[in-house]
Amino acid sequence: MAKKRVDKGVPGMELLVCRNPKAAQRYEIEERIEAGMVLKGSEVKSLRHRRGDLDGSYAAIAGNELYLHKMHIPPYEQAGAFGHEPRRSRKLLAHRREIERMRGRLSTRGFTLVPLQVYFRNGVAKVQLGLGRGKRLGDDRESVRRKQDLRDARDAMRRGKGHRGKA
Numbered sequence: 001m002a003k004k005r006v007d008k009g010v011p012g013m014e015l016l017v018c019r020n021p022k023a024a025q026r027y028e029i030e031e032r033i034e035a036g037m038v039l040k041g042s043e044v045k046s047l048r049h050r051r052g053d054l055d056g057s058y059a060a061i062a063g064n065e066l067y068l069h070k071m072h073i074p075p076y077e078q079a080g081a082f083g084h085e086p087r088r089s090r091k092l093l094a095h096r097r098e099i100e101r102m103r104g105r106l107s108t109r110g111f112t113l114v115p116l117q118v119y120f121r122n123g124v125a126k127v128q129l130g131l132g133r134g135k136r137l138g139d140d141r142e143s144v145r146r147k148q149d150l151r152d153a154r155d156a157m158r159r160g161k162g163h164r165g166k167a
Helices: 021-026 041-048 077-082 096-107 137-162
Strands: 015-019 027-037 058-062 065-069 090-093 111-121 124-134
Touching: 021 027, 021 111, 021 124, 027 096, 027 111, 041 077, 041 111, 058 096, 065 096, 096 111, 096 124
Parallel strands: none
Antiparallel strands: 015 111, 027 090, 027 124, 058 065, 058 111, 065 090, 111 124
16 A cells, blocks of 8 residues: 655655745744634545645734735635635634633734745644744845855865875
8 A cells, every 4th residue: 555645844744735835934833733614525535635825825814813815725626606705804713721821922013923834734724823023135145154164174085085195
């Protein structure tokens, strides 16, 4: 029997639907939160076919509830008249304590809730949210410099392994 394919990401993940790679470039992620998604049947079918897009989406707290806005889930062809609106706001399920903690952090200037990835765990659609602060130009330069330093160190280690010092 073939083993179930598990993509890289959250431990216990069955199926990775989509990621938001721009989030890591635009935001400095400080904390990650997992939340369930309230979906219609045609949305679940569409997500199981790995059709979903997090580009331009964001999460926000309204009242005591958490919502995911502007996530695009294309219509499922076989749904017919019972389909769904592709960019509707979707309710997210999280513990009240987590929502209150996020609300406190979001009130701090510069923080936002960014969806990082959507996946299925134990047959349930989940979204991983990152509590992030927007990067500035200087922050981006610093991260590029850090990557370059790491690359230089790795190259120096490779060059040093071959030469064992014949004196």
